Amino acid sequence: MAGAIIENMSTKKLLFLGLFILVFQVLSILVGAFIAPSPTSAIHYLATKCINRHRARVWLVPWGSNRCQQIHSFDEPLAKTLDANDIVFAVHVPLPNKEMSPWFQYMLAVLQFDIAFKMINPIEDDVIVTIDAGLAYRDDLTSEWTTEFHSVEQRPLRCTFEVPKIYENEGRFYDCDPIPFMELGSVAHKYFLINIRLPVNDTVNVGIGEIKDIHIVGIHQNGGFTKVWISMKTVFSPWIFVATAWYWHRISLMARSPVLLEKVIFALGISMTFLNVPVEWLSLGFEWTWMLLFEDVQQGVFYFTLFSFWIIFCGEHLMDQSQRNRLSSYWWQVGLVVFGSSVLLIFDLSERGVHLTNPFYSVWASEAGTNLVLTFIIVAGIAACLYFLSLCRMVICVFRNIGGKIQQLPAMPEARKRRYKGIIFRFKFLMLVTLACAAMTVIFFILTQVSEGPWHWGDYTLQVHSAFLTGIYGMWNLYVFAIIFLYAPSHKHYRNKSGGSGQTDTPEKPESQETQLTYGEQEPTETYRITGKVAEE
Structure with missing residues (x-):
């Protein structure tokens, strides 16, 4: 040179x-x-527990004019008459009176389980949780939801209990690691709806403890x-x-x-x-x-x-x-x-x-x-x-x-x-x-x-x-x-x-x-x- x-x-x-x-x-x-x-911004959502007795593939909305029939706690009398398969956890993204934008570029979601310790239903070692998840969207609050993705996924559930596992400590919550849930490469719609079901039978979702609530943390790039x-x-x-x-x-x-x-x-x-x-x-x-x-x-x-x-x-x-x-x-x-x-x-x-x-x-x-x-x-x-x-x-x-x-x-x-x-x-x-x-x-x-x-x-x-x-x-x-x-x-x-x-x-x-x-x-x-x-x- x-x-x-x-x-x-x-x-x-x-x-x-x-x-x-x-x-x-x-x-x-x-x-x-x-x-x-x-x-980036991280938004915290608490999933609403919706009732779906017929277990049909319908979209359950947590709030609004067409909101689902819901329970606030699994300790309610109504909840005791339900089977675990009758519960669908619903999350509306974003929060009320807000909307998503293409300027957000992408959207990530992370799950966080609130699991209470029970002597008769503890979390087993190396347990896998099965998640039946669906994602829908719409661009108008009055229009119908359009299904975008649906999948049944498995995730490892890693939780620790800091105190001794005895009767006196029943009701305390496990410390569980966040679970990667979703990564969407485009935010092209204004409203998204996430429905999560945890199917239970003799071989699926056994040994995952007593789940009280599901939290979702949504992460997106700031416009x-x-x-x-x-x-x-x-x-x-x-x-x-x-x-x-x-x-x-x-x-x-x-x-x-x-x-x-x-x-x-x-x-x-x-x-x-x-x-x-x-x-x-x-x-x-x-x-x-x-x-x-x-x-x-x-x-x-x-x-x-x-x-x-x-x-x-x-x-x-x-x-x-x-x-x-x-x-x-x-x-x-x-x-x-x-x-x-x-x-x-x-x-x-x-x-x-x-x-x-x-x-x-x-x-x-x-x-x-x-x-x-x-x-x-x-x-x-x-x-x-x-x-x-x-x-x-x-x-x-x-x-x-x-x-x-x-x-x-x-x-x-x-x-x-x-x-x-x-x-x-x-x-x-x-x-x-x-x-x-x-x-x-x-x-x-x-x-x-x-x-x-x-x-x-x-x-x-x-x-x-x-x-x-x-x-x-x-x-x-x-x-x-x-x-x-x-x-x-x-x-x-x-x-x-x-x-x-x-x-x-x-x-x-x-x-x-x-x-x-x-x-x-x-x-x-x-x-x-x-x-x-x-x-x-």
Whole structure:
């Protein structure tokens, strides 16, 4: 990458660019801290116990003009005449006098059981609860409910009892873990109705204790945060796209074929553009339940390209390495990235892929599914550890190589000295920027974990979680922009070859010779002359 902008840029211009990026980074954080609300909201619903003696498949509504016949407690006289199969737990989402919106993007639901301890009906170990669940929707309070999904699912019931299991402690409640219940990838309707039945027979729902109530916690993205998030993607998307197109145009003006590092930088710009595409605008008008899966694919493509870029960038700056400009030279490091990404993609498809047809499905529902998921996570974690160990080894090798070259600089010819100074400066600059991005990511993540809510600064409220998301998103966009801009071929490089026309008049050289000109250890005499002219101007 001889003649990159970063080599020909003055210190003043470089500082100005750094200040420009810093200003946009601060703006990205402030937008999330002061403008955007909290990313998500959690709404608590207490399920209404409706009576369905005929056990017909009808939708039971907890409130309104057509509300179901209901009981408030299983201790009521009426409840004692009922069978467990006659009870349907109904939840209307959202609460009265409110409505859902496509701006909420998605909806998750978690179950929480209130189970009382009874000596004659305790919770058995490793018990499975069977849930007959249905979801319906409507967009008008006067219209009929339309069935959207229905499924019979099983979930492991994990509860503990903190006090001794004796008669004196009967009536106390178990401490039960929340149960993942539903994940809906689109909120395209105003009202939703959830009906839950716990069927009981000789083999189903035996040993689950005496259930008193069912709580549902509904989680969705806040509409205000969605507006801020889509607006940021709308701003960054054309910016990175134009920068990527400009970069490739600069590369195409070169009198040689693009080298591997230039190609991977171009791929990094494309992956960032793909991540920035604001598809959410269209999802507001369509019921696209695959949006969560699509967003995971977007992030996966970006991180795969970013990790591959780091490996190739370090390898191409090993100045004594003979085999460069070949993807095959990094086959096992890039292979680790491909393998880890494939494992995570399979895991994502096994969960969110099935949600496209059944939002009640959970891969964690069975022991076999849990073991399979844990195996995927462990294997992906091992691949990630091997990758970072390899990356660290390459970084150490490059710095060791740099140290040796720095000691040899006084004895080198002037053209060779300037070439190595440019390579060393490029590498150190990228390492500094990369470490700064990683440090900011870790710092923001720790702040969001330590802080359970917004910060208050005088009369202002700072949303820490929103600032983390918008700040990190803005930071990686600025990082990619800086890489694309600074490592693009400089216009001075073209003027030196063509007298300022921007297009070289010299005949195109074979790729192998040009690669040696850019990265080789032994440069021909012509290389010294060209490099010296660039340095002098």
